[in-house]
Amino acid sequence: MSLLELDNIVVEFPTRRGPLEAVKGLSLDLDEGEILGLVGESGAGKSITGAAITGLIEPPGLIRSGEVRLRGERIDNLPPEKMRRIRGKEIGAIFQDPLTSLNPVYTVGDQLIDTMRVHLGLDQKAARKRAVEWLAEVGIPAPETRLDQHPHQFSGGMRQRVVIALALCAEPKLIIADEPTTALDVSVQAQILALLKRLCRENGTAVVLVTHDMGVIAETADRVAVMYAGRLVEIGDVRQVIEDPLHPYTRGLMASIPQIGNRDRRLTQIEGAMPGLRNPAPGCAFAPRCPRAMDHCHSIRPVPQSAGTGQVACHIYGETQ
Amino acid sequence: MTPQIAPDDILSVQNISKRFDVSEPFLNRLIERRPRRILTAVNDISFDVPRGKTFAVVGESGCGKSTVARLLMGLHAPSAGAIRFEGTDITHLPPGNPPALRRRMQMIFQDPYASLNPRWRVRDIIGEPLKNFGICKTRADVTREVEKLLSQVGLNPADAKKFPHEFSGGQRQRLSIARALTTRPELLICDEPTSALDVSVQSQILNLMKDLQDEFNMSYIFISHDLAVVWYMADVLAVMYLGKIVEVGPKEQIFENPQHPYTRLLMETVPKLTVGGTERTPVAGEVPNPISPPPGCAFHPRCPLANDICRGAAPELNLRSGGQKSACHAADEGRLPPWLRLAAE
Numbered sequence: 001m002s003l004l005e006l007d008n009i010v011v012e013f014p015t016r017r018g019p020l021e022a023v024k025g026l027s028l029d030l031d032e033g034e035i036l037g038l039v040g041e042s043g044a045g046k047s048i049t050g051a052a053i054t055g056l057i058e059p060p061g062l063i064r065s066g067e068v069r070l071r072g073e074r075i076d077n078l079p080p081e082k083m084r085r086i087r088g089k090e091i092g093a094i095f096q097d098p099l100t101s102l103n104p105v106y107t108v109g110d111q112l113i114d115t116m117r118v119h120l121g122l123d124q125k126a127a128r129k130r131a132v133e134w135l136a137e138v139g140i141p142a143p144e145t146r147l148d149q150h151p152h153q154f155s156g157g158m159r160q161r162v163v164i165a166l167a168l169c170a171e172p173k174l175i176i177a178d179e180p181t182t183a184l185d186v187s188v189q190a191q192i193l194a195l196l197k198r199l200c201r202e203n204g205t206a207v208v209l210v211t212h213d214m215g216v217i218a219e220t221a222d223r224v225a226v227m228y229a230g231r232l233v234e235i236g237d238v239r240q241v242i243e244d245p246l247h248p249y250t251r252g253l254m255a256s257i258p259q260i261g262n263r264d265r266r267l268t269q270i271e272g273a274m275p276g277l278r279n280p281a282p283g284c285a286f287a288p289r290c291p292r293a294m295d296h297c298h299s300i301r302p303v304p305q306s307a308g309t310g311q312v313a314c315h316i317y318g319e320t321q
Numbered sequence: 322m323t324p325q326i327a328p329d330d331i332l333s334v335q336n337i338s339k340r341f342d343v344s345e346p347f348l349n350r351l352i353e354r355r356p357r358r359i360l361t362a363v364n365d366i367s368f369d370v371p372r373g374k375t376f377a378v379v380g381e382s383g384c385g386k387s388t389v390a391r392l393l394m395g396l397h398a399p400s401a402g403a404i405r406f407e408g409t410d411i412t413h414l415p416p417g418n419p420p421a422l423r424r425r426m427q428m429i430f431q432d433p434y435a436s437l438n439p440r441w442r443v444r445d446i447i448g449e450p451l452k453n454f455g456i457c458k459t460r461a462d463v464t465r466e467v468e469k470l471l472s473q474v475g476l477n478p479a480d481a482k483k484f485p486h487e488f489s490g491g492q493r494q495r496l497s498i499a500r501a502l503t504t505r506p507e508l509l510i511c512d513e514p515t516s517a518l519d520v521s522v523q524s525q526i527l528n529l530m531k532d533l534q535d536e537f538n539m540s541y542i543f544i545s546h547d548l549a550v551v552w553y554m555a556d557v558l559a560v561m562y563l564g565k566i567v568e569v570g571p572k573e574q575i576f577e578n579p580q581h582p583y584t585r586l587l588m589e590t591v592p593k594l595t596v597g598g599t600e601r602t603p604v605a606g607e608v609p610n611p612i613s614p615p616p617g618c619a620f621h622p623r624c625p626l627a628n629d630i631c632r633g634a635a636p637e638l639n640l641r642s643g644g645q646k647s648a649c650h651a652a653d654e655g656r657l658p659p660w661l662r663l664a665a666e
Contacts, residue, residue: 041519042490143427157607185381186546186590188607212519239596256524258549260576262589266531267553269523273489 001031001072003206004053004174009066009076011048011057020277022048024230025066027304032173033204035197037221037238039211041274045230050176050210052076054093055083070174089119092167092205094196096179098159101166102151108135108162109147112169119170134165138195157188160193168199175200178210193220214257218242223310226250229274229285236310246312249286284315292316324463331508331540332370332393337402337412339363339388343612360612362388364564365402370508370557375534375541377555377572379587381608385564386544387542390512393542394428406508424454427501433493437485443471443496444481450503470499475529491522498529502537510542548591560584563611563619566638570645578660580647582624583663585660588602598607618650626651 011023023045030036040046051057053068055075066311068076075086089092095101096292112131116122122130128147135143138161151159160180167175180196181189197220200207209221217238224241226234226249234247245251255268272289275281284290288299297315304311305318344350344357362385370376378386393404395414404412411422430436437446447470448463450456457463468478474495485493494514499508514530515523527550532540543554551558552572559569560583568581579585606623609615618636621627628650636648645658651657 155607185608186548186592187381187586190590190592193422213592214520214594218594218596219592242594242596253521254594256521257594258524258527258547259594260549260552260588262553266528269524269528270521271525273491273522285326 003032003071004030004208005067005069005072006049006053007067007069009049009052009068010059010064010082011045011052012064013061017278019064021064021280022061022230022277023052024280026227026232027066028228028232030174030206030208033206033210034223035198035200035221037206037217037224038227039214039217039224040227040294041212043229043277044227046210046212046227047178047228050178050208053174054087054091055080056087056093062087088115088172089170090172092170092172092175094160094163094167094175094177094180096182098156098163098183099151101155101163102159104151107148107150108154112147112162112166115167116167123218128192130169130299134169135162137199138162138165139191140165157184157192160184160188160192164192164196164199168203168205171203173204173206173262175205175207176210177207179212180209181216182211182213189216196220207265212252214242226253229280230277231285231306232311232313233286234310234312234314235304236308236312240309244308246308246317247286247314248290248292248316252289252291284313329372330369330518331372331407332542333394333405333408334369335367335403335405336365337363337367337389337392337399337404338365339392339397340400341387357527358612361564361614362611363392363399366561366564366566367402368559368569370540370542370568372507372540373534374556375543375554376557376559377543377545377551378559378561379545379551380561381546383563383608383611385611386546386561386562387512389561390428390510390542393510395423400463401655420636424450424504424643425506426510427504428505428510428512429494429497429501429514432489432517433497434485434517436497437493437500439485441484442481443467443483443485446485447471447481447500447503450500454501454504465659466503466613470502473502473533475525476498489522490518492526494518494526495529498526498533502533505537508540508541508542510544512544513546514543516545516547523550530554548587560587563608563614565619565648567620567649568645568647569638570641570643574643574645578643580641580643580645580652580657581620581649582651582657583620584622584647617646626656628656630654 006026006028008025008027010021010024010025013020013022026049038046052063063076067074109131113127116127116130129308131147132143135146140146140161181192221238224238225232228249234250245254252270258267270289275285282300283298287293302313302315304313307317339362341360341362343360345355380386392399403410445465447467451463451466457466467481468605471478471480476495515526545551555572557565558572562583568584615622617632617634621631630650638646638648638652640646
């Protein structure tokens with residue numbers, strides 16, 4: 001059984017001009033200990049998907065239909081209090097901005113200790129000991145001293161290390177990491193990714209890594225899911241998606257990334273922009289920008305079907321349904 | 322030193338520094354006996370921008386690269402040093418005076434959401450400099466010019482009546498570029514123009530900037546933290562660390578054979594788009610606090626080659642055999658190991 005299953009979830013935000021579907025029927029699953037990269041441009045629905053898993057979709061947004069299952073148990077319809085227990089204990093979360101994920105008026109130690117006391121049932125002394133171990137584990141020098149400091153006394157990279165410790169200390173089976181390194185400098189980014197990867201491998205923690213950065217995906221993920229306009233366009237092993245992508249959007253995306261050493265005078269660019277969420281076209285959302293679009297791409301929406309090491313939603317590959 | 326401006330340099334910067342006073346208020350200092358605290362954001366740097374080329378500045382956050390941009394535009398007054406635009410000293414000109422000179426330089430900012438007035442229509446945003454600088458005399462002229470500029474940056478002339486919120490991030494950055502082009506500037510200062518954009522949009526904007534550079538023979542100062550983008554855009558490259566230029570020279574030479582350990586660190590940490598076997602070597606340490614930079618070479622706490630000389634004295638920018646300059650004792654003494662990285666790829 002998969003650790004996490006998303007079954008055709010639709011996330012909707014009611015607006016004055018009618019409901020807006022940010023995620024339009026997404027299915028994917030995740031095995032224990034697996035790192036799944038979820039990529040897409042701003043507005044593709046990747047962060048909303050992360051929030052749907054953690055039950056943190058801001059009202060009035062809601063999961064309109066579909067199911068989120070953790071080890072076969074539905075978690076999308078739990079009452080808030082029950083979901084709160086799962087979040088932290090079963091599912092950890094790491095967000096882009098480490099300063100907003102830490103409480104500024106508590107010491108880093110208090111936050112770690114509280115988390116472990118609540119979720120692991122440790123007493124104060126044992127929790128404090130574990131907290132020191134965690135800070136050392138995430139590479140914070142002088143952990144005993146740092147434990148009693150407040151978040152503002154840490155640098156950006158060090159804060160993100162604390163957030164990782166905080167997400168992992170309750171020993172969750174799954175971590176949702178939403179752009180965990182976007183706010184950091186590249187040299188620090190490499191440290192944080194290596195750390196996240198090592199700790200998750202050691203503890204058998206699965207990760208959904210939400211990012212817009214293919215470089216981050218290439219060095220961290222096992223599998224990649226590419227989202228476009230609220231839908232999955234391609235999912236597969238990281239090597240295939242990075243080196244030999246199937247969907248024309250993924251191809252365009254990979255080609256448009258500037259690379260050192262490439263001597264082309266111009267960068268490859270995908271013309272146009274991702275369509276808005278309102279008034280979706282009947283066919284493939286990428287068809288207006290697709291260099292290989294056929295007539296029926298504009299009228300019939302492709303569904304994900306097996307291809308390569310995973311699935312791709314594109315009429316080029318096989319018959320329409 | 323008498324400034325000697327080569328005729329092919331559009332801008333020349335000599336020994337500029339910018340110090341910010343970040344002390345606590347006077348009474349607090351008096352009562353708590355705290356000293357003044359000075360942050361040296363830009364520390365005695367010099368460079369020349371060749372005409373029609375792109376001079377790129379790279380570095381991590383806090384290295385002073387955006388402060389350099391603001392100094393050049395006159396948004397900050399430098400604490401020391403001189404800035405010359407085609408030989409004319411513009412260091413202490415009051416903002417906007419004389420307009421004839423200032424309008425030849427324009428700037429594009431990082432955040433396309435914050436740099437456009439949300440209550441103005443596009444025709445007012447782009448039309449304002451046209452009126453202020455007296456480029457267009459009549460309303461009809463302004464309308465015509467705005468429509469021309471919009472189509473030059475790849476937008477629809479009919480967009481002139483829209484508001485900024487009706488555009489995506491990439492389109493807004495096109496608007497910023499259109500606004501900067503109003504005065505037909507010769508020098509465009511671009512502070513992280515694409516870092517708020519998605520990659521597929523980034524490639525559109527970078528291509529557009531290259532096309533416009535060719536069309537109008539503009540010089541760019543291109544500030545970025547992304548080495549891959551810099552590789553694509555730059556002709557000349559300067560690497561900054563804690564307010565200092567640590568390496569500067571032709572792009573090709575710096576990428577082929579970087580002569581400063583910090584440049585090498587940056588290159589090693591660029592994410593590679595290949596899977597397996599090329600994991601980035603995580604580098605120890607972070608950028609120190611610029612209020613109290615380390616003595617000697619500011620990079621020595623993170624440098625694998627640091628010795629007592631590095632800890633004691635700040636290195637000078639010296640010319641290397643590849644054609645670039647770097648400020649490194651190890652390179653001076655020939656202790657810098659050969660660079661194999663790009664050759665191996």
